[in-house]
Amino acid sequence: MYDIAIIGAGVVGSLIARELAKYNLSLIVLEKENDVAMGSSKANSGIVHAGYDAKTGTLKALLNVKGCKMMPRVTEELAVAYQQNGSLVVAFSSEEMETVKALYTRGKLNGVEDLVLVEQKELRRMEPQLNSAAIGALYAPKAGIVCPYTLTVAALGNAMDNGVALKCNFPVTALHDRSSHFEIVSGLEAVEAAMVINVAGLFADDIAAMVGDDFFSIHPRRGEYYLFDREMAALARQTIFQTPTARGKGVLVTPTAYGNLLIGPSAEDIENKEDKKTSQAGLDKIWHDALKTVPNLPKNGVITEFTGLRASGNTGDFIIAQSPAHPRLLHVAAIDSPGLAASPGIAVYVEDMLRQIGILTQKRSVFYPYRRGIPVLREMGKKERLGLIAKNPAYGRIVCRCEEISEGEILDAIHQNPKATDLDGVKRRTRSGMGRCQGSFCMPTVTEILSRERGVPMEQISKKGPGSEILAGKTK
Numbered sequence: 001m002y003d004i005a006i007i008g009a010g011v012v013g014s015l016i017a018r019e020l021a022k023y024n025l026s027l028i029v030l031e032k033e034n035d036v037a038m039g040s041s042k043a044n045s046g047i048v049h050a051g052y053d054a055k056t057g058t059l060k061a062l063l064n065v066k067g068c069k070m071m072p073r074v075t076e077e078l079a080v081a082y083q084q085n086g087s088l089v090v091a092f093s094s095e096e097m098e099t100v101k102a103l104y105t106r107g108k109l110n111g112v113e114d115l116v117l118v119e120q121k122e123l124r125r126m127e128p129q130l131n132s133a134a135i136g137a138l139y140a141p142k143a144g145i146v147c148p149y150t151l152t153v154a155a156l157g158n159a160m161d162n163g164v165a166l167k168c169n170f171p172v173t174a175l176h177d178r179s180s181h182f183e184i185v186s187g188l189e190a191v192e193a194a195m196v197i198n199v200a201g202l203f204a205d206d207i208a209a210m211v212g213d214d215f216f217s218i219h220p221r222r223g224e225y226y227l228f229d230r231e232m233a234a235l236a237r238q239t240i241f242q243t244p245t246a247r248g249k250g251v252l253v254t255p256t257a258y259g260n261l262l263i264g265p266s267a268e269d270i271e272n273k274e275d276k277k278t279s280q281a282g283l284d285k286i287w288h289d290a291l292k293t294v295p296n297l298p299k300n301g302v303i304t305e306f307t308g309l310r311a312s313g314n315t316g317d318f319i320i321a322q323s324p325a326h327p328r329l330l331h332v333a334a335i336d337s338p339g340l341a342a343s344p345g346i347a348v349y350v351e352d353m354l355r356q357i358g359i360l361t362q363k364r365s366v367f368y369p370y371r372r373g374i375p376v377l378r379e380m381g382k383k384e385r386l387g388l389i390a391k392n393p394a395y396g397r398i399v400c401r402c403e404e405i406s407e408g409e410i411l412d413a414i415h416q417n418p419k420a421t422d423l424d425g426v427k428r429r430t431r432s433g434m435g436r437c438q439g440s441f442c443m444p445t446v447t448e449i450l451s452r453e454r455g456v457p458m459e460q461i462s463k464k465g466p467g468s469e470i471l472a473g474k475t476k
Helices: 011-020 060-079 094-110 120-125 149-160 201-208 228-236 279-295 338-356 382-391 407-415 423-431 445-453
Strands: 002-007 028-029 088-092 116-119 136-140 144-146 165-167 174-177 182-187 187-196 218-228 240-243 252-255 263-264 304-311 319-323 329-333 398-400
Touching: 002 011, 011 028, 011 136, 011 149, 011 329, 011 338, 028 149, 028 187, 060 094, 060 149, 060 338, 060 407, 088 094, 094 116, 094 136, 094 252, 116 120, 116 165, 116 407, 120 136, 136 338, 144 149, 149 165, 149 338, 165 445, 182 423, 187 201, 201 304, 201 329, 201 382, 218 228, 228 263, 240 279, 263 279, 304 398, 329 338, 398 407, 407 423, 423 445
Parallel strands: 002 028, 002 187, 028 165, 088 240, 187 329
Antiparallel strands: 088 136, 116 136, 174 182, 182 187, 218 263, 218 304, 240 252, 252 263, 319 329
């Protein structure tokens, strides 16, 4: 029996787990996939929004600004790549400039610091590759970029290092209120917990429906992206938005936390919560819209396309509320944009709620907030790299040439909480396979390393969990 079970190992669920790990409670995180960060946290823009976009007075506005302020400290403690590169909302007409000015006013009301309205000349100095037709912009220097799945892995890893349990491959099929506790069922398995926090992303309304809660609904909104090679990162210094519309923030052009260039997303409401296919129509629209921002985007710089699904709710705001009929069930749902930026703030908000209702009473005598990150050899100087190799020769054996990833980094990914058990898990933790060749050369070696370290046959090594095994058997 656990004190609290958290359903969903995305960035919000993981940061909540980390925050609650400070208390003298037993906690478990339940995840339906083979690894953490497999839903919306795996495929999004990675933008830490400043907080000027959300409607004043909403949870989105409150927690976006709070989360943005917290992000530098959180990422430093968790050894996660983060850059406060700032963002621009660019106007191409006098009408759009009026919208930009309205965002400036809203941002001030929301408590966003250091917002500036930028005129054309200064804008060109800030972004030399920007379309010369841009006439002005809103500049938010506090905005930043972070790797969403690295943040998720690090947050849950730190929670696990402080005693939180993780159970993957546990899709919840039933949730029973047994008066004194909940029984959380997955097929023939069950986990019992006195309280449940529903952070199931796209499936949060399905979890709620299991106990008769129907006061909110979730629908998927598909967003497609192009990812460019790191050689193209100089095309944008800040995160560059076009003026938003009723459909959202529009197509952006941004560097990533690891030095690539990203454009997207599209915004298409769909029915299927599992549909992560890209579409030619969606990709074509992204390309067309992004060229309005940066006209000289090179098509030969693209290394991959991907799709993410956002969990959009029917209320227009984050839903963080106790179940009306089951007060020991807390829903944390409809966390779409700016959910990543808000995630540290959401975790503290949930902590405050649970403390007010008497769930959190006694803090642990020891909580360690820091996490040792996986060394990044390609960012080290020669002396530092040689020193690391002298301690462990595995760091001197390069496995992924595109991203300069060593065997030592891959071993860290396999053995550090939460442990990588498949190829995509290693990829998300180390970037092995994320370069120009997209894993064509390093995949066999990573498969061998996983097989050896996990002590299982190579035929059992998968790309992303059961059903995606790489090999069927030996040929000779």
